[in-house]
Amino acid sequence: MTTKGPEIDLLRVSDITVRFGGIVALDGVAFNVPQGKIVGLIGPNGAGKTTLFNCLSRIYQPSSGTIEFDGKSIMSLPAHKIASLGIGRTFQNLALFNTATVLENIRIGSHPRTSSDLTSDIFSLPGSRRVNKEATQIADHLISYLDLNKVAYKNVSDLPFGTKKRVELARALALSPRLLLLDEPACGLNHEEVKELGETICRARKDFDLTILLVEHHMGLVMGISDRIVAFNFGRRIAAGTPREIQSDPQVISAYLGERK
Numbered sequence: 001m002t003t004k005g006p007e008i009d010l011l012r013v014s015d016i017t018v019r020f021g022g023i024v025a026l027d028g029v030a031f032n033v034p035q036g037k038i039v040g041l042i043g044p045n046g047a048g049k050t051t052l053f054n055c056l057s058r059i060y061q062p063s064s065g066t067i068e069f070d071g072k073s074i075m076s077l078p079a080h081k082i083a084s085l086g087i088g089r090t091f092q093n094l095a096l097f098n099t100a101t102v103l104e105n106i107r108i109g110s111h112p113r114t115s116s117d118l119t120s121d122i123f124s125l126p127g128s129r130r131v132n133k134e135a136t137q138i139a140d141h142l143i144s145y146l147d148l149n150k151v152a153y154k155n156v157s158d159l160p161f162g163t164k165k166r167v168e169l170a171r172a173l174a175l176s177p178r179l180l181l182l183d184e185p186a187c188g189l190n191h192e193e194v195k196e197l198g199e200t201i202c203r204a205r206k207d208f209d210l211t212i213l214l215v216e217h218h219m220g221l222v223m224g225i226s227d228r229i230v231a232f233n234f235g236r237r238i239a240a241g242t243p244r245e246i247q248s249d250p251q252v253i254s255a256y257l258g259e260r261k
């Protein structure tokens, strides 16, 4: 019999409160994301999910609480340091450079991990050339991995929405993140694309040794691939547990009444 090692929390969110004027978007929220797991974050519209992602990305500063990544507080870090720490993210409304090609967008994703200094870049010194080569290798690998070969040299603006979503996932993976934050990756995808997305997320978790925090309204996807789920309503955590436990939780059912997708 094999014995499993102790579970380590890669992300610890404790007592996070965020206010926008009179609105309390998050009210003392706490949960952990164990290393290697997929944790789903669910809740009706306005529950505070995106606000939480923006706290994790250091875009919003909570009025109280702490966030620890790999045992260290990230509360004093600026937003631009988060990626180099190993926290990657996709966005609900996509954050791609539309006039750049797929390859260029994915290359940019690896920048915080591979970046050289300004002088090397300006004078095209060996350090800069090495970085460019590495960025291209990473992008080439991800283009094959996510089946984007046929569109690698196309401008992102010319692509169908589902393909753009795959490009954004590739851009986030180019960072080689340890923690990947996925903000509604199934939004706007058709049934077949959602199925493929679920398979891709699970495959990527294994192949890239990822820990994933997934905000998602698509119940089929989030229940199908999450190890654990945390449910929010009105800025508060109302339940946490396995997908099976969450599906039968009275508070979750009540929060979602009439909102089933």
Ligand SMILES: Nc1ncnc2c1ncn2[C@@H]1O[C@H](COP(=O)(O)OP(=O)(O)OP(=O)(O)O)[C@@H](O)[C@H]1O
Residues within 6 Å of the ligand: 020, 023, 024, 025, 043, 044, 045, 046, 047, 048, 049, 050, 051, 052
């Ligand atoms: N920048 C902001 N300024 C003012 N209020 C905000 C801001 N961002 C979010 N809110 C408010 O905070 C609350 C939580 O919003 P949030 O976008 O985090 O919810 P959500 O769970 O992500 O919703 P959805 O599923 O619709 O994306 C809402 O009442 C929202 O109107």
